[in-house]
Amino acid sequence: MKYGILVNEGPYQHQAADTAYQFCKAAIDRGHEVFRVFFYHDGVNNGTRFAVPPQDDRNITVRWTELAQANNIDLVICIAAAQRRGILDEGEAKRQGKDGNNIAPGFRISGLGQLIEAGIQCDRLLVFGD
């Protein structure tokens, strides 16, 4: 089956991003396709490459990147939520006149339409949030 995932909370602060990740991994292990993970609200913070968690802890962002690259998952950060919270890709940084960008590999910034599209195209859409 084809799964869409919505992550509404930031990494480390709340377990939602961890549960979503474990679910995606288990779904892939069972032969399903994770079509897209959409990051909304503080969930957009999953996609910053500037976070430096302690060495003995999981790196949530790197984990997403690796899972996505290995399984062809579309990691989409909501542009409206990202703008509020300072998550930028190169294009957005230029457009907004910011001096740098912080998006992690494998993530892209796009509109809320991508969430609705996932809802339309996927057999299941699961929400992980607070």
Add this chain to the structure above:
Amino acid sequence: MSEPWEDEGPGEVKKFMYVNRKAPYGTIYALESLEVVLIAAAFEQDVSMVFIDDGVYQLKKGQDTQQIGMKNFSPTYRALEGYDVEKLYVEAESLAERGLTEEDMLVPVEVMSRDDLARLMDEQDVILSF
């Protein structure tokens, strides 16, 4: 510019329900949920919004945010009709528990019992909860 989802053609129409259970301003969920619904309206899906528990306060008349320094986004609910989002369901029990009535709502809504709402939820294809 053509967006990928526009190539899908008229296709299937799914029932999307947006469940709101949190009061406005204390957290950003109410505002960002509203932003999703406004985008979703463009996809010509069957959209309904449900307000239960503290979510009923999102539609409370007379919101005045001047002294907290935040934007009062409640007038946006009045704009929903212009986006053809006309199915706004408010739970009777949630209103009653909070000493509120339909008169307290800032837009026309359909007040529905918990049991009827439960059945309505069961008829949906996609449920997004914020």
Add this chain to the structure above:
Amino acid sequence: MSMLHTVNKSPFERNTLKSCIGHALPDSAILLIEDGVIAAVRGTAHEGTMRDAMNGRKVYVLGPDLMARGLSTDQVIDGIEVVNYEGFVELTEKHDKVQAWV
């Protein structure tokens, strides 16, 4: 097919579980995850609520979240089934929609 509800809040902290139960049709299933697993434990003040919820509905609890919180599967209320992440995925296969009570 019926609905799968997920609950991720402790019943001691929020009304999420109560709200979920109030909206979960008799043939639906409830999966307790994250802090929601606290409601699956025998002998808490919420055991009665949980037992009422199980009347007609199937209730599951995510084992990894129980263990992380120092709770063991033999402390779980009789009739609640413990699942792992694979079991979580299986539940989403069996139920055609999932509502997250967050």
